[in-house]
Amino acid sequence: ALLRMRNDKIDIVLMDVQMPIMDGLTASRTRREQEQNEQLPHMPIIALTASVLPEDKKAALDAGMDGFANKPIDMMLLNHEIAQVLKLEQSNV
Template sequence: MVVDDDETNLLLASEVLGLFGAQPIAWSDAAAAFRAFQQDPVDLIFLDVHMPGMGGLELADKIRALEQQTGRQRTPIVALTASAMPHERQACLQHGMDEVMIKPFAFAELKATLRRWGQPEQ
């Protein structure tokens, strides 16, 4: 799953993930992404941190709470952010995200992230 309010970033990340063998589900709205996640678990989430309405930190909190309440297996969450500030990286980790990628990211970095979280190499 890819969640990003910027349509260009959403399309780019989805297309590149597809090239690497993933089958991304794209959402431009965090609330809609959460509703979809409640119905159908995913293997990995790439999540923009700064979005209008529900932001990435809040969505990560909701996902982690749902996993705890339902006993669902923990889903890896990779934060996508343009901010490389240490406090922002720390906030992502404190909200249950597993990794932080700084935008713009290199395609090789995205591929390595997929491998780290269980996607077989293509």
């Protein structure tokens, strides 16, 4: 995930919190450190997780994520979260 964020043109990242090898919280923290250390642009990151306890949302925000969405994915809610993170106007659907 970190290599893709560094090498590809990406508008927004939907980061699974529970990934093998490196979890999404660690990957997000690492990306934020890279942005700071290497003057990279801020990349919007939305956490995706099946765990929706308040402390899970806080952990995602503390790791530098910009938004939070639950699984299974509700497309209307995910679209709302993406629009909010990207500061896009939302039309009533």
